[in-house]
Amino acid sequence: MSQTVDRALSILPLLAEGPADLGQVADRLGVHKSTALRLLRTLHEHGLVYRQSDQRYRLGARLFALAQEAMENLDVREIAHPHLARLNEACGHTVHLAVHEEGEVLYIDKVESRYPVRMYSRIGRPVAITVAAVAKLLLADLPEPERRAVAEKLDYPLYTARSTPNAPAFLRELEKVREQGWATDLGGHEESINCVAAPIRGADGRVVAAMSVSAPNVVVTADELLTLLPLVRRAADAVSGEYSGRNPITQAAKE
Amino acid sequence: MSQTVDRALSILPLLAEGPADLGQVADRLGVHKSTALRLLRTLHEHGLVYRQSDQRYRLGARLFALAQEAMENLDVREIAHPHLARLNEACGHTVHLAVHEEGEVLYIDKVESRYPVRMYSRIGRPVAITVAAVAKLLLADLPEPERRAVAEKLDYPLYTARSTPNAPAFLRELEKVREQGWATDLGGHEESINCVAAPIRGADGRVVAAMSVSAPNVVVTADELLTLLPLVRRAADAVSGEYSGRNPITQAAKE
DNA sequence: ATGGGCGTTGCGCACGTTGCAACGCTCCTG
DNA sequence: CAGGAGCGTTGCAACGTGCGCAACGCCCAT
Numbered sequence: 001m002s003q004t005v006d007r008a009l010s011i012l013p014l015l016a017e018g019p020a021d022l023g024q025v026a027d028r029l030g031v032h033k034s035t036a037l038r039l040l041r042t043l044h045e046h047g048l049v050y051r052q053s054d055q056r057y058r059l060g061a062r063l064f065a066l067a068q069e070a071m072e073n074l075d076v077r078e079i080a081h082p083h084l085a086r087l088n089e090a091c092g093h094t095v096h097l098a099v100h101e102e103g104e105v106l107y108i109d110k111v112e113s114r115y116p117v118r119m120y121s122r123i124g125r126p127v128a129i130t131v132a133a134v135a136k137l138l139l140a141d142l143p144e145p146e147r148r149a150v151a152e153k154l155d156y157p158l159y160t161a162r163s164t165p166n167a168p169a170f171l172r173e174l175e176k177v178r179e180q181g182w183a184t185d186l187g188g189h190e191e192s193i194n195c196v197a198a199p200i201r202g203a204d205g206r207v208v209a210a211m212s213v214s215a216p217n218v219v220v221t222a223d224e225l226l227t228l229l230p231l232v233r234r235a236a237d238a239v240s241g242e243y244s245g246r247n248p249i250t251q252a253a254k255e
Numbered sequence: 256m257s258q259t260v261d262r263a264l265s266i267l268p269l270l271a272e273g274p275a276d277l278g279q280v281a282d283r284l285g286v287h288k289s290t291a292l293r294l295l296r297t298l299h300e301h302g303l304v305y306r307q308s309d310q311r312y313r314l315g316a317r318l319f320a321l322a323q324e325a326m327e328n329l330d331v332r333e334i335a336h337p338h339l340a341r342l343n344e345a346c347g348h349t350v351h352l353a354v355h356e357e358g359e360v361l362y363i364d365k366v367e368s369r370y371p372v373r374m375y376s377r378i379g380r381p382v383a384i385t386v387a388a389v390a391k392l393l394l395a396d397l398p399e400p401e402r403r404a405v406a407e408k409l410d411y412p413l414y415t416a417r418s419t420p421n422a423p424a425f426l427r428e429l430e431k432v433r434e435q436g437w438a439t440d441l442g443g444h445e446e447s448i449n450c451v452a453a454p455i456r457g458a459d460g461r462v463v464a465a466m467s468v469s470a471p472n473v474v475v476t477a478d479e480l481l482t483l484l485p486l487v488r489r490a491a492d493a494v495s496g497e498y499s500g501r502n503p504i505t506q507a508a509k510e
Numbered sequence: 511a512t513g514g515g516c517g518t519t520g521c522g523c524a525c526g527t528t529g530c531a532a533c534g535c536t537c538c539t540g
Numbered sequence: 541c542a543g544g545a546g547c548g549t550t551g552c553a554a555c556g557t558g559c560g561c562a563a564c565g566c567c568c569a570t
Contacts, residue, residue, distance in 0.1 A: 002297045008260040009301040016324035022548060032529045042257040046264040050356055059325035061356040064379030067322035069271035070314035101305055101316040124319030258526060277517060287560045
């Protein structure tokens, strides 16, 4: 809506790909060098862009700080963290917390597996939305028309043979997840990794977040992982209760 | 330099404090509501702000993604990480990696202590620049005039009785650190926590990052922690060698 | 009912932003 | 060592865009 700001902000994802010099930025923005310079200067003053010793620009430090502060304002995260930790202690596997925002699903917290073989993931990184168990839960809760709209717009990359192939299949899966109240990803993203996930609901019953337990085949089979479902659901329900203000704080969460 | 962008970017730190509605944003920017609305819309389109269900704005998801990508473009971090991990395995304490940028020093990586008592810190968060061991190393390497300029501008909060009290004391400390090639923080930030740090240098000999080992008194005394200094320096030197391209990859780092 | 608070829209004018051209600089190359 | 190419930087005048205003619609509380 605002041309100047729009251009300035377009610089950020551009620099995210890697450092670039003034000319490159100007070219990719389709503006004159002097314009790009002014925009970069403004970004620089706000610390979003840093000028490294070779004069090239890259993303700046304030970005980290902002992202951190944004994190801390997500109160689901704060409430859920001790529960994630306890769940991890109970089963030993990697535990994730994810939320839905603007068509993306992203991990906002994680407790690493205690086994040597771990799955790769990063907090803040969008998840594979068509296959991840947490994504299914978060999307399944959307009102029907919106859910369909989202499903139509998505790409369906075939990470593995078991990946969700297309929109109709995805919508069917979401319907199932919606009914059963939990979700799985059995090798749909990485052949050898399975997940079980359960929803976290707010006071109004809407799904605000989802938590999952992930483990590679070499550690536990899919069937064994499924036996953890009650544990995951209990943890998620505990967070739900706390988040919606029903249960003040569960005893276990205190310590 | 660019008014519109300047105003738009000023919204971000403002929202970092917590969600705010249109009126609040407009007030704190000192602009008309309609102006604030347009700016917020533009930020929204780029995913930097998110409109939550109660219509208030808060920082958005793309911010996380950007910060993550920015991280991954810091190649020191990538190179250093395995060394941090091994250092942590060797001594068991919390290991930090920090860089200097635009007058701030911030942690860009961390491996948690294996002891139950841990120090609080967060990746991306600026460190207590006047007392942290890593900050001393990074600032000590600046050319003298710049170093003095920075020292003069800083605040010297008295976190503890042993905190650096003022600019002259800080400059003396930096001089000492510069000469000895390593730094400590003995209870200068938190009464019961000590750190030892060593510098990581680029091909030109300039300090590009610093790594430290931190531990609370209750786990090891300051003297005991100091015995780890050779270990820390060796790790830092290994990173320096790899980063500057001298040693391709050390054997230990491979596994 | 009615007022206040909120976000939103259309509009005309002013001002901030734009692209150009010219400059200074460093780094190659002949 | 002169010359040229490539880069970032500056001042300027013309344009276009973002600005504040005022009015509207909406929801909630009184």
